[in-house]
Amino acid sequence: MxxxxxxxxxxxxxxxxxxxxxxxxxxxxxxxxxxxxxxxxxxxxxxxxxxxxxxxxxxxxxxxxxxxxxxxxxxxxxxxxxxxxxxxxxxxxxxxxxxxxxxxxxxxxxxxxxxxxxxxxxxxxxxxxxxxxxxxxxxxxxxxxxxxxxxxxxxxKERQIEAMYRARFEERRHATETVDKLYSEAATGRNSTQRAWLIAVAHPRVPRFHDRLTREESKAVLAGAEALTLTFADRGNIHPIENVDRHNPRPGLRRWVAVNAAAGERAAWKEAWISIHQDGSVTVAAAIGGSRVRDGYRGGWEVESSAIECAVSDLLALVRKAAEASDNDDYDLRLGIEWTGEQPLIILTVDAGGYTYDGGSIPLHRYTPVEATVNASEPDEDFHRHVHDFAQDCVNQGGVSNLLLIRPPARDESTQQIPAQG
CATH class of the missing domain: 3.30.950.30 (Schlafen, AAA domain)
Structure with missing residues (x-):
């Protein structure tokens, strides 16, 4: 609205x-x-x-x-x-x-x-x-x-310009503190000694406060994001949004929480939590290490690059739909992977034959959070390109060059400028 x-x-x-x-x-x-x-x-x-x-x-x-x-x-x-x-x-x-x-x-x-x-x-x-x-x-x-x-x-006047520069720096500091707080809240209590956890948050740069989101509105955001994310990345891996209770978000502190629906010890490897805040912020916390494979489970430090892509896709789909519901536009994004075990974190991909490959992976003793700013109300093609580029940055850090699931949208040749003829 x-x-x-x-x-x-x-x-x-x-x-x-x-x-x-x-x-x-x-x-x-x-x-x-x-x-x-x-x-x-x-x-x-x-x-x-x-x-x-x-x-x-x-x-x-x-x-x-x-x-x-x-x-x-x-x-x-x-x-x-x-x-x-x-x-x-x-x-x-x-x-x-x-x-x-x-x-x-x-x-x-x-x-x-x-x-x-x-x-x-x-x-x-x-x-x-x-x-x-x-x-x-x-x-x-x-x-x-x-x-x-x-x-x-x-x-x-000069003093007004000076005051506005001070306000700019103060706003940036406040925005950074808000993202820090969201990230810390989403990461708290995750068993990162057993398996790596992906933590992703998005906060509107200038929140527009209107009426509080109702339960039905938050359900609509989740439903819309569930459909939209599959236009960015298909089901080539686990989407966190498919492992939360999307039909019954619970009230939290100025937010709605889609609680984990992957219950039981055998499903712990795909545990996920999503929150939609009243100011339009969204958070995603998902177990991403120790995934199930044919003969058992990976190590908690082993992360599939396609799983990162699915989480990025879900985050940006939630941003798109939350922005529509809360009338926001520019969002600050942050995505990190929390792992506190002894082994270095490894991001895995697959080779041309479809087999798991870690030959180009860079062992990470710490995953540096990836940050970006995106306009959630921009045209579909431009927004899709931001999804691709953000995911690329997230997997590149671990030595993985190519995305497996998220493809950049085809450029519309009709919008390209034609050089003037001399």
Whole structure:
């Protein structure tokens, strides 16, 4: 569900951003604020970085996020009517996203662009809150940091820029501490002296707090993730999400917990736990060493690379679905393998004949947690590529070069730029 400045000015709960919603805001004569900006015309594609668009986006990002609405007339900052913005195709949308990345430093990622109506047509650009401020605009040899001052865009003074840099560093420290805490909680109590455990956590960089997730909503996240993960990695190994009770999540401290369903001593090798937090965070803890093989069990220090792929796939599928339910976008990820036994950790793969192979493995006395940031609301193909790349980093650490289950999505040749002919 989406919650924007248009919902706020109308006193509405989170919901879809629709043409009717925009009409209602215009009829109400909604006035511009620090998170709502009316524009009558779209900026042209040609020379877009030199228009006011980058400055407007940077100002919104520096002010905690907001929406820029193209296709609304205003008088003294109050909406008075709709204006047709004309044709708006995918190339124009890509230009808007590109300008927010290339013409602003640090870039503003995660713009949501909505097309509303047909006659008249409007375009809404939803700028997310950012912890990377101040976002700067460069003009030749000069730069400035724009910010919203109620309904106006102004330039920050030196002290404001200094304060925002301090806030950036403080937010990053806080985000790191939050991920540390999630990881520690998920790792606590695991029998890592008997078998290696995979611990994976994801936390939204700027959590958007709305209504608490209900049990039914958490079940929907789990069900959606169960289906989505199989589009990233098939059942070539054990998926942690298939070994938890997905149909009866239990309440925990500001979270829902899908408890382990692999009960009994014979199933202990595939024990798993998943939690979905009220702020959109997710955690996965799964036994990953000592897996069952044809003639018994592997050593607790022996980890199959394809099992890591399945866990990565589950984590990112949970992130995708939790983000949809909690209206989040950018997530910080961390994945580690906890093993405290005497033997060094070994990540195994298979050879061309399908037999277990450890000839290229690097014995690890400590697995260094792998970290990344991903935009959970980006297009399917881009998100799938992040799943692949994150999994690749996770297995590479153990000397394994190739993924076995997760394949990168095929590139859409129609979106590739064609070099200009000289």
């Amino acid at each position: 989406t919650f924007t400045a248009l919902h706020r000015v109308l006193g509405l709960p989170p919901g879809p951003l629709t043409d009717a919603l925009l009409d209602e805001a215009v009829v109400a004569g909604a006035t511009e604020t620090d998170d709502l900006d009316w524009k009558s015309e779209l900026p042209p594609m040609k020379g877009l970085p030199q228009t006011d668009f980058p400055k407007d986006v940077a100002a919104m990002a520096n002010s905690g996020g907001g929406v820029i609405v193209f296709g609304v007339r205003e008088v003294e900052k109050a909406a008075t009517g709709r204006v047709d913005v004309g044709e708006f195709d995918e190339a124009h949308e890509r230009s808007l996203r590109s300008a927010a990345i290339t013409a602003i430093s640090p870039p503003v990622f995660g713009l949501n662009v909505y097309r509303l109506g047909t006659n008249p047509r409007a375009v809404v650009v939803d700028v997310p809150a950012s912890i990377d401020g101040p976002h700067l605009i460069y003009k030749n040899d000069y730069f400035g940091a724009p910010i919203r001052n109620d309904s106006d865009t102004v330039w920050m």
